[in-house]
Amino acid sequence: MLLDARLLLFYQRCNRRAFLDVYEDPSRQDQASDYLHKLMRDSWEHHQTVLNEWNYHQIKYIREDWQAGADATRELMLQGVDCIHKGVLLYPDDRGVTLLSRPDLLVKCSTSTVPEKSDLGAWSYIPHQIKLGKRPKLDYQIVAAFHAWVLAQVQGLMPETSILILRGRSDYQVNLAKLQDRFLQTLNACIQMLLSRTEPEVFISRQRCNLCRWYSSCYATAKSELHLSLLAGVSQSRYDDLQTLGLTTTESLSAVDPAVLEPVWSRPIAQQLVLQAKSTLTGKALVKSDLTLLPVAPVEIYFDIEAEPQLHLDYLLGLLVVDRSSGTDRFYPLLAEQPADEQLIWEQFLELVWRYPSAPIFHFYDYEVKTVRRLARLYQTAAPQWEPLITRLEDVHQLVTQGAILPVESYSLKSIARWVGFEWRDSDASGAQSLYWYDQWQKTGDRAFCEAIVRYNEDDCRATQRVKDWLWTFLREKDLNVG
Numbered sequence: 001m002l003l004d005a006r007l008l009l010f011y012q013r014c015n016r017r018a019f020l021d022v023y024e025d026p027s028r029q030d031q032a033s034d035y036l037h038k039l040m041r042d043s044w045e046h047h048q049t050v051l052n053e054w055n056y057h058q059i060k061y062i063r064e065d066w067q068a069g070a071d072a073t074r075e076l077m078l079q080g081v082d083c084i085h086k087g088v089l090l091y092p093d094d095r096g097v098t099l100l101s102r103p104d105l106l107v108k109c110s111t112s113t114v115p116e117k118s119d120l121g122a123w124s125y126i127p128h129q130i131k132l133g134k135r136p137k138l139d140y141q142i143v144a145a146f147h148a149w150v151l152a153q154v155q156g157l158m159p160e161t162s163i164l165i166l167r168g169r170s171d172y173q174v175n176l177a178k179l180q181d182r183f184l185q186t187l188n189a190c191i192q193m194l195l196s197r198t199e200p201e202v203f204i205s206r207q208r209c210n211l212c213r214w215y216s217s218c219y220a221t222a223k224s225e226l227h228l229s230l231l232a233g234v235s236q237s238r239y240d241d242l243q244t245l246g247l248t249t250t251e252s253l254s255a256v257d258p259a260v261l262e263p264v265w266s267r268p269i270a271q272q273l274v275l276q277a278k279s280t281l282t283g284k285a286l287v288k289s290d291l292t293l294l295p296v297a298p299v300e301i302y303f304d305i306e307a308e309p310q311l312h313l314d315y316l317l318g319l320l321v322v323d324r325s326s327g328t329d330r331f332y333p334l335l336a337e338q339p340a341d342e343q344l345i346w347e348q349f350l351e352l353v354w355r356y357p358s359a360p361i362f363h364f365y366d367y368e369v370k371t372v373r374r375l376a377r378l379y380q381t382a383a384p385q386w387e388p389l390i391t392r393l394e395d396v397h398q399l400v401t402q403g404a405i406l407p408v409e410s411y412s413l414k415s416i417a418r419w420v421g422f423e424w425r426d427s428d429a430s431g432a433q434s435l436y437w438y439d440q441w442q443k444t445g446d447r448a449f450c451e452a453i454v455r456y457n458e459d460d461c462r463a464t465q466r467v468k469d470w471l472w473t474f475l476r477e478k479d480l481n482v483g
Contacts, residue, residue: 001022001096001097001098001194001195002066002097002098002099002100003093003097003098003099003100003190003191003194004099004100004101004102005100005101005102005143005146005147007021007022007190008142008143008146008186008187008190009139009140009142009143011186011189011190011193012138012139012142012186013139013208014208014209014212015189015190015193015200016199016200016201016202016203016214016218017212017214018190018193018194019193019194019199019200020214020217022194023197023199024214024217028214028217029213029214029217030213030214030215030216030217031213032213033211033428033432033433033436034433034436035211035430035432035433035435035436036211036213037436038435038436038439039132039211042132043132046130046132046167047104047130050104050130050165051085051104051130054083054085054105055082055083056082056083056084056085056105057076057081057083057084057085058085058086059072059073059076059084059085059086059087059088060072061088066088066090066100067090069087069088070088070089070090070154072088073087073088073089073106074154077106077120077125077154077155078120078121080108080120080121080123081108082107082108083105083106083107083108084105084106084125085104085105086102086103086104087102087103087106088100088101088102089101089102089103089147089150089151089153089154090150090154091150091153091154093191095191095195096195097191097194097195099146099149099150100150101127101146101147101150101151103127103128103129103147103151104128104129104130104165105127105128105130106125106126106127106128106151107125107126107128107163108123108124108125109123109124109125109126109159109160110122110123116157117157118155118156118157119155119156119157120155120156124155124157124159125151125155125159126148126159126160126161126162126163127144127147127148127151127159127162127163128162128163128164128165128171129143129144129147129162129163129164129165130165131164131165131166131167132167133166133167134166134167134168134169135166136164136166136172136174140164141164141174141179142179142182142183142186144162144163144164144174145162145174145176145179145180145183146183146187147162148161148162148174148176149183149187158176159176160176161173161174161175161176162174162176202218202221202222202225202227202229203222203227203229203236203239204218204219204222204227204229204230205229205235205236206410206412210432211432226249226250228242228247228248228249228250228253230409231250231253231273231276231277231280231409232276232280232406232408232409232410232411233269233272233273233276234273238265238273241264241265245260245261245264250277250280250281251277251281253273253274253277254274254277254278254280254281256274258270258271258273258274261273261274272405275288275405276405278405279405279406279407280407282407283407284407285404285405285406285407285474286404286405287403287404287405287474287475287478288401288402288403288404288405289402289403294399294403294471294472294475295360295362295394296324296472297324297358297359297360298323298324298325299321299322299323299324299325299356299358299359300321300322300324300359300360300362300465301319301320301321301322301353301356301359301360301361301362302319302320302322302361302362302363302461302462302464302465302468303317303318303319303320303361303362303363303368303393303461304318304363304364304368304457304460304461304464305317305318305367305368305371306318306431306434306435306438306453306456306457307367307371308435308438311339313336313339313342314336314342314345314346314371314374314375315335315336315339315342315438315453316333316334316335316336316345316434316453316454316457317334317345317346317348317349318331318332318333318334318454318457318458318460318461319331319332319334319349319352319353319461320332320458320461320462320465321352321356321359322465331458331461332352333454333457333458334348334349334352335450335453335454337441337450338442342375343378343379346375346379346381347379350381350385350386353389353392354385359392360392360394361389361392361393361394362394362396362464362465362468363393363394363395363396363464364395364396364397364413364460364464364467365395365397365413366395368393369390369393369395372386372389372390372393373386373390396464396467396468396471397411397413399468399471400416400467400471403471403475404471404474404475406419407419413460413463413464413467414430414463416467417463417464417466417467420466420467420470421466422462422463422466422467424456424459424463425455425459426452426455426456426459429452429455429456429459430456433456434452434453434456434457437449437450437452437453437456438453441453
């Protein structure tokens with residue numbers, strides 16, 4: 001069995017994913033999304049940009065004939081070449097697992113100042129990994145330690161460090177001595193899982209699972225088991241605590257007295273979890289608190305943003321203006337067709353929202369608030385032009401979570417809006433898909449991509465309106481029933 005750096009990286013993020021990659025039928029995987037293809041392409045382009053700065057020897061061998069690659073790599077190392085690209089390092093672990101390391105670069109360094117000599121002579125090598133990310137995340141560092149450890153078995157000397165070449169910052173030198181115990185624990189746990197052939201328990205985490213190609217398979221398993229990870233608010237740590245308390249099903253959690261949970265969590269969290277279980281079992285929304293100040297105005301604005309975080313770019317500011325007195329609405333897509341147009345759409349946004357100085361501006365989550373502040377600072381906007389907008393911004397997500405418990409798996413806009421009956425015109429539309437469309441618009445000039453972005457953003461605005469209107473009606477009806 002081969003264990004390579006990619007498998008170890010996935011193990012750290014989700015041990016079940018690593019297991020499925022080894023033992024499950026690959027045909028059961030989801031198709032890679034457009035956004036995942038974009039990330040892979042971006043990573044490849046970053047690799048090529050970095051590699052263009054190096055003079056290196058390329059290993060030649062038939063792919064997956066790893067032994068031939070390892071022999072060719074060792075021959076170049078014995079020759080003392082300065083740099084090797086995609087060398088192959090093999091180490092047969094005594095448990096029947098062969099460790100396969102393919103560092104992006106092996107860079108020669110002198111050992112003349114080091115008491116120990118490598119098996120190569122007066123030189124040794126240091127592994128370099130090229131990463132698209134901007135931060136030296138722990139999982140990156142563990143993988144960097146893996147490359148260093150396998151290299152040490154091949155050259156007979158542990159390298160002084162392992163290098164991460166990150167995007168937009170100086171090379172990061174991994175502290176191997178500090179990381180050694182953590183790395184070995186991770187490696188041994190991964191090997192033990194693979195050798196035992198015991199399939200890890202499923203756990204659905206929206207943020208961690210959304211790009212995984214095993215998502216549909218794992219989600220189907222979780223649904224069949226009525227797994228608690230599908231209950232909104234149940235994180236991995238909360239799930240572990242519920243298991244310790246003997247609460248293993250949604251039904252058992254719904255029946256428990258919240259006081260039983262209070263030694264573990266605060267009373268609001270305990271009550272939230274129990275009510276969430278009850279709502280999920282009945283399929284009905286529950287009143288959480290009375291939001292008597294839920295804004296309703298003759299003119300309301302619904303606001304949604306499409307952004308490229310890697311570029312610190314907000315490329316679409318979408319505004320749906322709803323005139324309740326006339327029963328009309330109009331959508332304004334303020335699109336930066338080029339990144340340099342961001343200031344223009346920001347100025348257009350300000351001009352538009354000040355046409356309706358008393359209209360509340362509804363949005364979902366707090367990104368829009370942060371963006372108004374960011375753009376105002378970036379473009380040195382006068383305080384009277386933007387500071388009053390902060391008090392007009394109303395977070396519909398916050399209003400929903402304060403006022404109601406819903407039988408949904410997450411309190412995302414899509415989950416809530418679909419529960420109240422709203423559907424997006426493009427079924428595969430998402431924030432990630434919008435990023436892909438914008439990237440394709442920049443590269444191809446095909447306006448169909450712009451149209452798709454605008455359509456998705458308008459649907460997000462209308463979904464926000466639908467959720468807000470549902471909440472107002474739901475709370476009003478409950479008040480009337482109580483009266």
